[in-house]
Amino acid sequence: DIQMxxxxxxxxxxxGDRVTITCRASQGISNFLAWFQQKPGKxxxxxxxxxxxxxxxxxxxxxxxxxxxxxNLTISSLQPEDFATYSCQQHYSYPWTFGQxxxxxxx
Amino acid sequence: xxxxVESGGGVVQPGRSLKLFCAASGFTFSNYDxxxxxxxxxxxxxxxAVVSYDGSNKYYADSEKGRFTISxxxxxxTLYLQMASLTTEDTAVYYCARGVATIDFWGxxxxxxxxx
Numbered sequence: 001d002i003q004m005x006x007x008x009x010x011x012x013x014x015x016g017d018r019v020t021i022t023c024r025a026s027q028g029i030s031n032f033l034a035w036f037q038q039k040p041g042k043x044x045x046x047x048x049x050x051x052x053x054x055x056x057x058x059x060x061x062x063x064x065x066x067x068x069x070x071x072n073l074t075i076s077s078l079q080p081e082d083f084a085t086y087s088c089q090q091h092y093s094y095p096w097t098f099g100q101x102x103x104x105x106x107x
Numbered sequence: 108x109x110x111x112v113e114s115g116g117g118v119v120q121p122g123r124s125l126k127l128f129c130a131a132s133g134f135t136f137s138n139y140d141x142x143x144x145x146x147x148x149x150x151x152x153x154x155x156a157v158v159s160y161d162g163s164n165k166y167y168a169d170s171e172k173g174r175f176t177i178s179x180x181x182x183x184x185t186l187y188l189q190m191a192s193l194t195t196e197d198t199a200v201y202y203c204a205r206g207v208a209t210i211d212f213w214g215x216x217x218x219x220x221x222x223x
Contacts (some may be wrong), residue, residue: 003171034209036152043202043216044144044152049209056211089151091209094143094155094166 002026002090006099012107017078021102023071023088032092035064035073038101039084048073049091078104109133111214118220121194127187129203129214137161137181140207141187145199145214155201156188195222196208 003026013019025035031051036044046055048064051071061076075082083106088099115127143155156167156177160179165177176189186203200216 043213098152
């Protein structure tokens with residue numbers, strides 16, 4: 001199975017900050033990488049697929065990059081509604097696997 | 108609008124079985140692969156299984172292979188997850204999710220608690 005490792009596990013940031021989360025795959029997955037946002041007690045929300053394509057309705061402050069084994073999710077200007085846990089997931093081969101999540105907290 | 112509504116969760120004893128349901132509406136169900144993803148309390152997301160749009164192909168996470176069975180009924184717009192030989196490690200919120208190449212929409216989840 002492909003292992004997905006995110007860093008950091010958590011971070012503290014202020015409103016307006018630019019935030020970058022990293023995800024690394026244990027083997028090359030081309031651009032088959034998705035990002036999800038989850039708030040406490042809620043279902044995940046799909047943000048990005050194919051490493052850099054935004055899902056419908058997702059604001060452009062979210063962006064994704066990377067290919068192969070190393071990927072980034074960037075939030076350009078953090079807003080109060082963006083404080084949540086973000087998870088990456090490879091959709092290159094089954095079984096699909098998720099990173100452990102990165103919790104973005106208010107500083 | 109797109110809706111995925113899970114049901115069937117609850118408290119079940121270790122070793123017993125349970126069947127989960129996911130009712131889909133607002134889109135052409137038979138056009139989409141469907142997934143189950145779970146999340147244990149305080150833990151991250153774990154992909155469980157997928158069934159192809161026509162039910163012909165199924166894949167499972169290694170930990171569930173042989174105990175869980177995913178299926179669908181396109182005439183009823185419903186996804187199923189039959190779970191057997193449950194252990195306390197299967198305690199989680201189970202989400203159904205829609206996707207072809209990737210997941211694009213999630214249900215709200217149903218809680219399964221395995222406890223004696």
